[in-house]
Amino acid sequence: MSSAKPTVAILGAGSIGCYVGGCLASAGAKVTLVGRERVLSGIRSNGLMVSDYRGRSSHIDSESITLATDANACSGADIILVCVKSAATEEAAMQLHDHVKASVTVISFQNGIDNADRLRKTLPGVNVLSGMVPFNVIDRGNGAFHQGSAGELEVETGMLPDGIEALFANCQLPLLRPADMAGIRWGKLLLNLNNPINALSGIPLREELAQRNFRRCLALAQREALDLMDACDIRPAKVTPLPPTWLPTLLDTPDWLFTRAAKRMLAIDPLARSSMWEDLELGRPTEIDWINGEVLKLAQRCGRSAPVNATLVELIHDAERGGRRNWTADELLRVLETAR
Ligand SMILES: NC(=O)c1ccc[n+]([C@@H]2O[C@H](COP(=O)([O-])OP(=O)(O)OC[C@H]3O[C@@H](n4cnc5c(N)ncnc54)[C@H](OP(=O)(O)O)[C@@H]3O)[C@@H](O)[C@H]2O)c1
Structure with missing residues (x-):
């Protein structure tokens, strides 16, 4: 990979996806949000606003992020964060299967036990890592997402694309890498x-x-x-x-x-x-x-x-x-x- 910042796609632009995507974009990352038009239209009209209980408050112009409803927008990404609810995991995996490059890394930022395994089943050969979001995010509507409690993101050990950990650290969402992700x-x-x-x-x-x-x-x-x-x-x-x-x-x-x-x-x-x-x-x-x-x-x-x-x-x-x-x-x- 070049020294350019890695490109990030979020599949499932809801509370977690828009918040994490917005934080990464506010640190200068090239972010694509793939979600439903009802969520994206609020961002198109107002931009993306991310805030937290500690006083974070960032506004990202809608022109600075790519907004899409089709998973093919994930095709060029170095890393894809899957942020759909657990019931939507298989469908998301099928959509990614048709569009992603083999060298991509996928992180499941979902609750539950087996989402990463379910993604791996449909995406054989892809580097899929299990993640955990400990904090709560409130969708305030019109493109505004607020982190309402404390905690740090965790991602299982395993290879991440160059520059990804620095990118998360730069936007005050440092990644912890626990050995015992299960x-x-x-x-x-x-x-x-x-x-x-x-x-x-x-x-x-x-x-x-x-x-x-x-x-x-x-x-x-x-x-x-x-x-x-x-x-x-x-x-x-x-x-x-x-x-x-x-x-x-x-x-x-x-x-x-x-x-x-x-x-x-x-x-x-x-x-x-x-x-x-x-x-x-x-x-x-x-x-x-x-x-x-x-x-x-x-x-x-x-x-x-x-x-x-x-x-x-x-x-x-x-x-x-x-x-x-x-x-x-x-x-x-x-x-x-x-x-x-
Ligand atoms: N919200 C929190 O505070 C929180 C905290 C910690 C962990 N989590 C976990 O994080 C995960 C995501 O939660 P969330 O609250 O962010 O969910 P969410 O707000 O429902 O966001 C997911 C979004 O993705 C959309 N979507 C689903 N499949 C899609 C597809 N194939 N293509 C494009 N868009 C798609 C959904 O639309 P539809 O509704 O139309 O399917 C929804 O708008 C869950 O596992 C949850 O348990 C959430």
């Missing part, structure tokens, strides 16, 4: 078990986590997942200041103690919600089968059951089919405790 994915999944609880609550994350009975719902889901991970010899990595096995105990504590002990967990934009809430709001399929559904797969693998996570999966599928309502913490806890 453990990181399982550790993140434990936190993401809150996504359906937040979506069912109908309230922002900070308000939801401030209520002990919603936290108890999450603790039930996490304890069940931790037991099954242990039974399947899976060691979730530490992705918060506390070891994963301590999380349910922290969540169970009374509000006065939790608000003191979990300052970092509550350090989140007051408007932030899980992207599962956003999917239900927009009538889109959610990632539930790739989040809590992974716990059901573990249960199947070791001949056990996972009633708490199965109930959350069922409630979200009901909501996807139109049976949506906002649950109180007491109601949801009662249903999950009865299922157990």
Whole structure:
């Protein structure tokens, strides 16, 4: 590769894709965003605005980025960041298969466990790396994307094109390269078990986590997942200041103690919600089968059951089919405790 800056394409220009793409473009990278016209039109009219809780505030002219709805716009890229939801991974991979050069590197910046493997299956011979986005991004509309919580991007070890790590570091999104990416994915999944609880609550994350009975719902889901991970010899990595096995105990504590002990967990934009809430709001399929559904797969693998996570999966599928309502913490806890 030449000393020119690597070219970056984002497949899936939504909250994460536009935020990361905007940050990279603000550092001078040549960025292509591939997404839906409903998202791109806001950027065409207003430019792309990226901001964060620390005071980042960058505006990128729409002429400085390439905007496209067809994945063939990824064809010249040195690196492609896949930022579609898990349900769209296969379709995205098929589209890339037809257009990318063999030397490209693909990073999956998606939640869930197996998105990178699913990409590898359709893109044999391509350097596909698993990534993790620990922070929340809010789509404020009209081309504005806001990082609402802390955390650093992680990408599994493996070759990255020249200049890529410097590019991410230059725009204050340094890449961590953990050796145990599988453990990181399982550790993140434990936190993401809150996504359906937040979506069912109908309230922002900070308000939801401030209520002990919603936290108890999450603790039930996490304890069940931790037991099954242990039974399947899976060691979730530490992705918060506390070891994963301590999380349910922290969540169970009374509000006065939790608000003191979990300052970092509550350090989140007051408007932030899980992207599962956003999917239900927009009538889109959610990632539930790739989040809590992974716990059901573990249960199947070791001949056990996972009633708490199965109930959350069922409630979200009901909501996807139109049976949506906002649950109180007491109601949801009662249903999950009865299922157990
Ligand atoms: N949002 C967050 O705060 C956050 C935080 C951490 C991790 N994550 C994870 O990051 C991943 C992306 O989440 P997100 O919230 O950024 O999703 P998102 O806002 O839904 O963005 C994805 C966008 O890609 C579009 N898309 C899907 N397939 C496409 C294709 N083949 N070509 C072009 N566009 C396509 C989607 O359109 P359609 O809706 O029409 O399919 C959607 O507009 C998920 O795995 C999520 O769990 C999200």
